[in-house]
Amino acid sequence: MAARRYDLPFSEDGSGRFLPWMIALMVYLAALASVAALAAREVVEQWNAGLEGSATVEIAPSPDDATTEERVAQVLEIVRAARGVESAEAVPAGDINRLLAPWLGTEIGGLPLPRLVDVKFRSGQAVDLRALSGALTRVSGARLDDHSLWRERLRTLGRTVQVAAIIIVELIAIAAGATVVFATRSGLAVHRELIELMHLIGSRDSYIARQFQNHAMSLALRGGLLGIALAAVTLGVIAIISRPIGDALVPGVSIGAATLAALAALPLIAAGIATLTARVTVLRTLRQMP
Amino acid sequence: MVRFQGVAMRYASGPEILHDISFNLEAGSYHFLTGASGAGKTSLLRLMYLANRATRGTVKVFGHDIGNTSRRALPALRRRIGVVFQEFRLLDHLSTRDNVALSLRIAGVKEDVIRAHVAELLSWVGLGDKLDSTPSTLSDGEKQRVAIARAVIGRPSLLIADEPTGSVDEAQGVRILRLFEELNRIGTTVVVATHDQRLLSKFNHRVLRLENGTLRIDGPAS
Ligand SMILES: Nc1ncnc2c1ncn2[C@@H]1O[C@H](COP(=O)(O)OP(=O)(O)OP(=O)(O)O)[C@@H](O)[C@H]1O
Ligand SMILES: [Mg+2]
Numbered sequence A: 001m002a003a004r005r006y007d008l009p010f011s012e013d014g015s016g017r018f019l020p021w022m023i024a025l026m027v028y029l030a031a032l033a034s035v036a037a038l039a040a041r042e043v044v045e046q047w048n049a050g051l052e053g054s055a056t057v058e059i060a061p062s063p064d065d066a067t068t069e070e071r072v073a074q075v076l077e078i079v080r081a082a083r084g085v086e087s088a089e090a091v092p093a094g095d096i097n098r099l100l101a102p103w104l105g106t107e108i109g110g111l112p113l114p115r116l117v118d119v120k121f122r123s124g125q126a127v128d129l130r131a132l133s134g135a136l137t138r139v140s141g142a143r144l145d146d147h148s149l150w151r152e153r154l155r156t157l158g159r160t161v162q163v164a165a166i167i168i169v170e171l172i173a174i175a176a177g178a179t180v181v182f183a184t185r186s187g188l189a190v191h192r193e194l195i196e197l198m199h200l201i202g203s204r205d206s207y208i209a210r211q212f213q214n215h216a217m218s219l220a221l222r223g224g225l226l227g228i229a230l231a232a233v234t235l236g237v238i239a240i241i242s243r244p245i246g247d248a249l250v251p252g253v254s255i256g257a258a259t260l261a262a263l264a265a266l267p268l269i270a271a272g273i274a275t276l277t278a279r280v281t282v283l284r285t286l287r288q289m290p
Numbered sequence B: 001m002v003r004f005q006g007v008a009m010r011y012a013s014g015p016e017i018l019h020d021i022s023f024n025l026e027a028g029s030y031h032f033l034t035g036a037s038g039a040g041k042t043s044l045l046r047l048m049y050l051a052n053r054a055t056r057g058t059v060k061v062f063g064h065d066i067g068n069t070s071r072r073a074l075p076a077l078r079r080r081i082g083v084v085f086q087e088f089r090l091l092d093h094l095s096t097r098d099n100v101a102l103s104l105r106i107a108g109v110k111e112d113v114i115r116a117h118v119a120e121l122l123s124w125v126g127l128g129d130k131l132d133s134t135p136s137t138l139s140d141g142e143k144q145r146v147a148i149a150r151a152v153i154g155r156p157s158l159l160i161a162d163e164p165t166g167s168v169d170e171a172q173g174v175r176i177l178r179l180f181e182e183l184n185r186i187g188t189t190v191v192v193a194t195h196d197q198r199l200l201s202k203f204n205h206r207v208l209r210l211e212n213g214t215l216r217i218d219g220p221a222s
Helices: A015-052 A065-081 A093-104 A129-136 A148-190 A192-200 A205-249 A257-287 B041-048 B071-078 B096-106 B111-124 B140-152 B170-185 B197-201
Strands: A054-059 A085-090 A115-121 A142-145 B002-010 B016-025 B030-035 B056-061 B081-084 B158-162 B189-193 B206-211 B214-218
Touching: A015 A054, A015 A148, A015 A205, A015 A257, A054 A065, A065 A085, A065 A115, A065 A129, A065 A142, A093 A115, A129 A142, A148 A192, A148 A205, A148 A257, A192 A205, A192 B071, A205 A257, B002 B041, B016 B041, B016 B056, B016 B214, B030 B041, B030 B170, B030 B197, B041 B056, B041 B158, B041 B189, B081 B140, B096 B111, B096 B140, B111 B140, B140 B158, B140 B170, B158 B170, B170 B189, B170 B197
Parallel strands: B030 B189, B030 B206, B081 B158, B158 B189
Antiparallel strands: A054 A115, A054 A142, A085 A115, B002 B016, B002 B056, B206 B214
């Protein structure tokens, strides 16, 4: 059966000219906000994972290199004996100098620098950090840094980004709903005479509401598809531009299948919001008619 | 079928344009409603086809006291009433076929049933070759016939026509009123508003006459 035209002349009321563009813009913004939030979360998780399996022991320098080396050896012994430790390596003094050279210059041979011991834990095994920290107090000037401060900060950052993204997407959804309310109200005003006519020939409010909601759904779906297509292009361009600089800072963010499905659902969600909003708006308005 | 008792009506906060109207239309009757332009014919019909509620008094249609009927119950009553509006009120973006089909679609009739009935009725009113034309391409007389087809397609038990002969010549007008007589013969109650005294004198039906917002009921015109 050929698609029947609407009983109400929606093509004449201008809603088709602005609603799809508004919805396209909103779906576009929502898609970018969601991807940004997911990417941020993934980066935070990767950083966190990097920190989780490791700790650093810092050994304050003493004036005499020989005693420093001795204390490093003591630390290595204690750490390697601890439960859950996979490996512990002293960072060579030369490496530390090289790391600091950009800030302190190369003429720092005589400067007393702290020594570092990298500790890697076996994955999936609980480590008694407090006991390890206690054991290290036997070596003067040694201090265990389990990165917990950084990990706490990262967790907070991750949570903040996520909450912000949820709020942004919700605001966009509210704005989309408000736009549909506005478009529907103006449509009701424009078609007032025809709506009265439809009532007089026996139409129920729900029949009229169905006209508006189907119209809103088709406009929102069209706009939503456009918005998601534009978002896909934008993300593609960002991916291409960022590839050369990518891995240094951001350890390879990939968009998973679940994310893709969520993004593909955005136009459908927009259409759903539009349908429901139009229906409720029409029914509420008509209920006040005689 | 339709009973008015002490009915008064005003639009919004305007003056009262109908006062103390009482009458009774029996099922199967055929009435004319006449009066000068602006006398209130359309307003009285609007009360009858449930477009407005009376400001005072009781309007009963099909035995339902409209003043006490909820909004939700009105569509079912309205589907039993066919209305030919004074200004046709066709939907300009729809074909003749879809205009007539609208009353049935609204009532949820199946598409194949609609298709057959609409084509049959439109050829009966002489528009069989205009099924896909839009109203803007029709003459006023043809529009009037589309409006009539839309009013009667649902086999209403009450047919209300507001100046259905307003834009056609006298011969056409007589044909339309004869068509209503045929419907009346198969049981439809008919009310026709017209200010055309010559036309209604050609028929032998009871006349409701509006003057200064009140009603006088005459016997058959001739
Ligand atoms: N929607 C409205 N709002 C306010 N006043 C109205 C409205 N419709 C009609 N009137 C007023 O009510 C009075 C009766 O109008 P109505 O249309 O019922 O007369 P009528 O007998 O049908 O006239 P005509 O023969 O020209 O069709 C007029 O004075 C008119 O100005
Ligand atoms: Mg009138």
